[in-house]
Amino acid sequence: MSPTLLLAHDLGTSGNKATLFDTDGTLLVSKTVPYGTFYSNVTWAEQDPLVWWEAVCASTRAILQERTADEIGVVTFSGQMMGCLPVDAKGRPLKNHIIYSDQRAVRQTGDLVERIDAKRIFEITGHRASPSYSIEKLMWLRDNEPETYAQTAKMLNAKDFINFKLTGRMVTEFNDASGTNALDLEHLVWSEQIIEAARVDRSKFPELLSSIAVVGEITSEAAEATGLRKGTPVVAGSGDGGCATVGIGSVKPGITYNYIGSSSWISTTSLTMLDDPEMRNFTWAHPVPGYVQPCGTMQTAGASYAWLKDQLGGLETERAVQAGINPYRLMDDLVEASPVGANGVLFLPYLLGERSPRWNPDAKGAFLGLTLERTKADMFRAVLEGITLNLGMILETMRRQVSIEELRVLGGGAKGRQWRQILADVFDLPILVPRYLEEATSMGAAVIGGVGVGLLDSFDRIESFIQFTDTVYPIPAHVKRYREASVLFDEAYHVLEPLFSKISG
Numbered sequence: 001m002s003p004t005l006l007l008a009h010d011l012g013t014s015g016n017k018a019t020l021f022d023t024d025g026t027l028l029v030s031k032t033v034p035y036g037t038f039y040s041n042v043t044w045a046e047q048d049p050l051v052w053w054e055a056v057c058a059s060t061r062a063i064l065q066e067r068t069a070d071e072i073g074v075v076t077f078s079g080q081m082m083g084c085l086p087v088d089a090k091g092r093p094l095k096n097h098i099i100y101s102d103q104r105a106v107r108q109t110g111d112l113v114e115r116i117d118a119k120r121i122f123e124i125t126g127h128r129a130s131p132s133y134s135i136e137k138l139m140w141l142r143d144n145e146p147e148t149y150a151q152t153a154k155m156l157n158a159k160d161f162i163n164f165k166l167t168g169r170m171v172t173e174f175n176d177a178s179g180t181n182a183l184d185l186e187h188l189v190w191s192e193q194i195i196e197a198a199r200v201d202r203s204k205f206p207e208l209l210s211s212i213a214v215v216g217e218i219t220s221e222a223a224e225a226t227g228l229r230k231g232t233p234v235v236a237g238s239g240d241g242g243c244a245t246v247g248i249g250s251v252k253p254g255i256t257y258n259y260i261g262s263s264s265w266i267s268t269t270s271l272t273m274l275d276d277p278e279m280r281n282f283t284w285a286h287p288v289p290g291y292v293q294p295c296g297t298m299q300t301a302g303a304s305y306a307w308l309k310d311q312l313g314g315l316e317t318e319r320a321v322q323a324g325i326n327p328y329r330l331m332d333d334l335v336e337a338s339p340v341g342a343n344g345v346l347f348l349p350y351l352l353g354e355r356s357p358r359w360n361p362d363a364k365g366a367f368l369g370l371t372l373e374r375t376k377a378d379m380f381r382a383v384l385e386g387i388t389l390n391l392g393m394i395l396e397t398m399r400r401q402v403s404i405e406e407l408r409v410l411g412g413g414a415k416g417r418q419w420r421q422i423l424a425d426v427f428d429l430p431i432l433v434p435r436y437l438e439e440a441t442s443m444g445a446a447v448i449g450g451v452g453v454g455l456l457d458s459f460d461r462i463e464s465f466i467q468f469t470d471t472v473y474p475i476p477a478h479v480k481r482y483r484e485a486s487v488l489f490d491e492a493y494h495v496l497e498p499l500f501s502k503i504s505g
Contacts, residue, residue, distance in 0.1 A: 003073035003232070004455055007063065008445035011052060011079040011158050012240065013037065013099065018059035019442040020067060023455055025465030027439060031062035038096065043103035046096035049085055049161050053225075056162055060226040069229040075166065075218070076235040076449030078243035078441045079159025081179040084137035086152035086204075091164045094148045098137045100179075105131040108139035108198075116197035119279075124194060126178065126185045126273055126283030126292070128359070133181035138200050154206045155180075159237055166226075166234050167216030171207045174285035175242035175293075180205075185273065185285060185292065211238045211287035212452035235452035238287040240441050241295065245269065247444030248408045248434070249466050251288050251459040256404045258391065258423065259440075260413030264301030265356075266394050270294055274401045280357040281397055287448055288459050294402075296356035296394035301387045302413040304349045304365070305331075308383050312376060328416060331380055335418040338381035340425070340478045341485055344369040345378045346492055347386030350500075357393045358493065362500040368492055384419050388426045389482070389489040395427055406430045408468075410440040420470075425478035426486070433470040440466075 005028070010017040015034035021027055033055035038046045082100035087093055098104070113121065113129050121129045130136065134155060142149040156164065157179070160172045177183040177190075182198070182205065184191040190205050209215070213236045223230040237243070245267055248257040256268040273283045274294045281296035300307070305328075309317065313331055320327035350363035367379065398404065407429045414420060414437050424431045434440070443465045450456035 003071050005067065005071045005073060006446040006450050006455065007060070007072045007075045008442045008449060009056060009059070009075070009077045009162070010240065010243070010442045010445065011056070011077055011162060013080050016052065016055040016059050017442060018056070018063050019439065019446070020063055020072070021443065021446045021465070023450060025443070025461075025467075027436065029063055029066045030442070031059045033059045037099065041104070045099045045102040047099055049093045049097050049158070052158065052162060053165050057225050060228060064227045069227055069232070072228065072232055073455050074233050074235055074449040074453045075228065076445050076452065077159035077162055077237040078240045078445040079157060079162070079176065079237070081157065081176055081239035081241060082132050082134055083157050084134045084141065085156045085158070085161055086141060086148055087154055087156055087161070087170070088151050089153040091170060093161070094151055095145070097158065100132055102137065103131045105136035105140040108136045108143065111139065112136060112198055116194060121181070121194065122279050124184055124191050125181055127181055128279055128282065129181060133179060135180050135182040135194065135198050135200065138204065139198055142200060152204055155204050156206060157239070159239075160206065163215050163234055163236065166218055166222045168219055169216045171209050171215055171236065173209045173211045173213065173236040173238065175211055175238040175287050177208055178285040179239055183285065185283060188285065209236045210289055211236050211242065211448050212289070214452055233453050235449040237445055237448055239284070241265070241267070242284060242287040242293065243441045243444030243448065244410065245293055245444065246287050246447055246459065246462060247440030247442070247465070248410050249462050250408070251462060252291070254403065255408065256398070256402065257408040257410065260301055260409065260411040260419075262301070262303040262306070263297055263299055264387070264391060264411070264413065265295050265297040266391060266398065267293055267295040268398055268402055268404070270402065274398065276397065280359070281394065287444070294398060296397065298349070298356055298387070298390050298394065299354055300349055300351040301391070302411070304351055304383055304387055305413070307351060308380060312379065332416050332418045334377045334380045335384060338375070338377040340481045342378045342382035342385055343374055345374055345382040346485070346489055347379075347382040348493060348496070349383070349387045349390055357390070357397065360497070360500065362504040363497075364500050364503055366492075366496060384422050385426070385485065386489065388419070388422050389486050392426045392486060393490070404429065406432055408432045408434070410434060410437050412438055420472045421475075424472045424474040426482045428474050428479045430474070431472040432468045433472065435467045435469045
């Protein structure tokens, strides 16, 4: 019997999840191995790539305790994006991986926009110049660790390094490459104009492939380390954002979704970049050939609600522990006790600055409208409403150019029944809820792999993986109330904006 199972790895920030699917979309087994991040110098964040490899090997071997290697027809990866891992000519890491949240390359970002106009960078890459991206991090390495830079043969991202460990080939694919700030999004080649302006070596950028391209096969060494069958094909895969897009079924225009985790983004599928003169959102290369992925990301969505739990939810957490339930269930009850509009309490969800739609690293969080009559329930509801009103502004930038009739949701934040209703009411859209809220990234990687080796005949097969179990509809009276609140929410930000930089200073 030929091998038909799809092994997908989700190489994330907190750990690696290995998940095995069959070609009908059934999740057979999933294993996670955690790892940590090194933080220093306030804005630096790094990870050890050899620990990733250990996690991949351990999670794979855990999968193979329940299924056999001969059943697996393909291996593919989703991975954290926008990093910088310098490796030598033999693929050996020269230092820790500088991850996406690392902000050390502020000066290099300024240098880049002095040499090439910021608007031009956006036009070429679909992204603003930012310390978050790979090429700015590579510039930092050149300026601050010249010996390491000189030894660097290639700059890789997370999943690309693991693909190398599995196959011996150093490549990347278009979706992850569009997180480097160096990919010409229209022509899907490295931008010579940006690389020249950055004053880094073109040779340090790996070969570009499609997400569904076969990188190679499991080598003898990789088979011994992981337990996988030698010769098993490895498909290039995608960054985590691209895999989530496939995993929620946005594989053709007209399907838009909202991921709610610590951060949150709204994304869709399009043939071309959307017109955005204010550069509020950004665009990735799509894992499905021929498409792009417009997207807007806010910094602290679920993270704002988690912060609220830690600061004001001590009683709910204690009661939840005693009852053996998730504290967010009790927080949901609090939210339900406050009316739509939270009795006039507004929350600005900018606890870590903001990306879309504000693009203000100095932005701060704030509660407004507190009086002696307001309650903890009002504050809890205001936090969910504030996050969603901010997401609503991201959605509106897309709605001007894309027809959106419904919105799919995924991520841990979408578990809350009250939050799903707030989403429907603020967006004035039906909200479709899939069976697996936290498996979309893995499912996307599995489908990419399956299409890449022919085990799946098209990306449309993702619909058999998803299986929506609930639809939440907007309530007209709530929609009207949130439209009024949205105006106040936006006005509150602009009134406070001059204070944010003073507070930061």
